[in-house]
Amino acid sequence: MTAANPRLRRFVEPSALGGFWPALGFTLCYLSFFVLLPLAALALRPWELGASGVWRVLSAPRTVSALELSFGSAFIAACINIVFGTIAAWSLVRYEFPGKRILDALVDLPFALPTAVVGIALTAIYAPHGIMGELLTPFGIRAAYTPMGVIIALIFVGFPFVVRSIQPVLEDLDPEVEEAAATLGAARWRTLTHVVFPAITPAILTGFALAFARAVGEYGSVIFIAGNIPQISEIAPLLIVIRLDEFDYAGAAAIGMAMLSISFVLLFVLNALQAGILRRGAPH
Template identity: 65%
Template sequence: MEERFYAAPVIRPLPAVRPRRTRFVEPSILPGFWLSFGFVMVYLSLIVLIPLAALALRPWEIGLDGVIKTLTEPRVVAALRLSFGLSALAALVNAPLGLLIAWTLVRYEFPGRRILDALVDLPFALPTAVAGIALTTLYAPNGPLGALAAQVGIKTAYSPLGIFIALVFIGLPFVVRSLQPVLQDLDREVEEAAQTLGATSFQRVAFVVLPTLLPALISGVTLAFARAVGEYGSVIFIAGNMPLKTEIAPLLIVIKLEQYDYAGAAAIGLAMVLIAFGALVVINATQIFLAGRGRR
C-alpha cells in the first residue's frame, strides 16, 4: 500500500485583544463620575481655592515694599516665631504622650477605661474659648496648679509656658486617635514570634511595633502641629498677649483687622500659609523617605 503523509495543521495564536481603557477614569460599576467630579471641584473652589487666591492677592495692594515692611516688623517676626516654634514643640511632646495613652487604652483593660477614652476627645468637644478660660483658671498665679508652680518659681499662665500647655491640650487627641486604629489592627503574633526568637521587650517595641506605628504617628503629629499653628480661642486667655513676648500670630492678624489694615493682616496670613505649607512638605518628604527605607 502506498503510504500517505499529511502535514499537521498550523495553529496560529489569535491576536491579543487589549481591553479598552477610558481616557480619564477607570471603569466603575457606580455611575455619575462627571457629576461627582464637578461637585468636588466646585466645593474645593468655593471653600479652599478661591479664599486662598484672595489671600494671596490682597497683600499686594500695599506693594512688595509694604509686604516686606509688614513681615519684617519686630512684632510680627516675634509673633510668627512664637506661634510656629511652640506649635512644633507641642506637637513633638504630644508624640510620646499620645503614643503612651493610645497604647494604654488599646492594650490594657482597667476600670474606667471607657471614661478615659471619652475624655481624650474633650478638646474636640469644648469650645476653644471655654478651654482657654478653664486652662487660665487652673494655671493662673492664684489657680490651684499655677500657685503650686509659682512656689518653685515657675510662671505658667501669661507666659510662653502657658501657651505651650494650651497647644499640648488641643493637639493631643489628634495623635491618640491616629494611633489607636493601627494599634488595634497590629497583629500580636508578630510580637510573639519576635519574643520566641529571643528579642527583649525593648527590641520588640523598637524594631517590631514602632516601625508599624511610625506613619500614623507622623500623621498625628502633623495634624497636631497644623491645629496648633492656627489656634486662637484657647490661647489668648492664657497667653497674656504681651507684644514681643506672648503675642501669637493669629491674634496679631485680628489686631490688624481691627485697625482696618486688611492688606497687612492678609500679608501675615499669607506668610503663615507658606510657612505651614513648607513644614508639611518637609513632613511628607520624611514620610516618603521612611516608607522607601521600609520597603528595602
C-alpha cells in the same frame, strides 16, 4: 449621556450611573466660593503693598516674634503630645484598667469642646490663684500670661490627633511578630524598640503633623491664657486680628499668607519624611 461624546470620555469614564456632571458642577462651585476664591484673595492682596511692603510687614520684629511663638510653641506642644500620646495609645490598646473606656472616649474632648471654653477654663486653672497656678507658684513658675501658657493650650488641642493616629496601627499590629521576636530570644524592651516602635513611627509622624498643623493656627484656646504681650506672648493669628481691627487688610493678609505657606512647606517635608520611612519598608 456623557459616554456619547468621545471628547468627554477621556475626562470621565463611562458609567451606568447618572448625575456625574451635576454633582461635579455643584462640588466645584461650592469649593470655588468657599475655598478657591478666598485663597486667591489671601494670595493676591498682600502684594498691594509691593514686594518691599510685604517684606517690611514680615520682617517687622513684632511679626517675626509672633510667627516664632506660633510655630515654636506648636512644635514644643506637638513634641510633648507625641510622648504622652504614644504612651496613652499604648495603654488604651494593650492594657485593661478601670475607667479605660471612659478615658478612651474623653481623648476626643478637645475635638468637641469649643476653643473659647478651653481658653477660659485653662486660664482659671493656671492663673496665680487657680488650682494649678497655686501648685506652680512656689517653684517660681508662672504659666498663665506667658509663652508657657501658650504651650499648655496647644498641648490640649493637639493631644487627640496623636492618640487617634497611633491607636488603629497598634490595634492592627500582629502579636505574632512580637512573639517571634521573643521566641528568638529578644528581650521585651528590645522587641519594643526594634519591632514595635519602627512599626508605629509613621503613625507617630502623622499625629505629630496633624497636632502641629492644628496648633500653629490655634486662636481661641490661646488668647485668654497667653496674656498677649507683643513680642513676648502674642501669637500670629492674634496679630492678624489686630491688623484687621486697624483695617490694615494687606498687612493682615501678608501675615496670613506667610503662616499658611510655612505650614504647607513643613507639612510637605513631614510627608516626604514619612514616605521615605514607609519606602524603606519594615526595618529589621
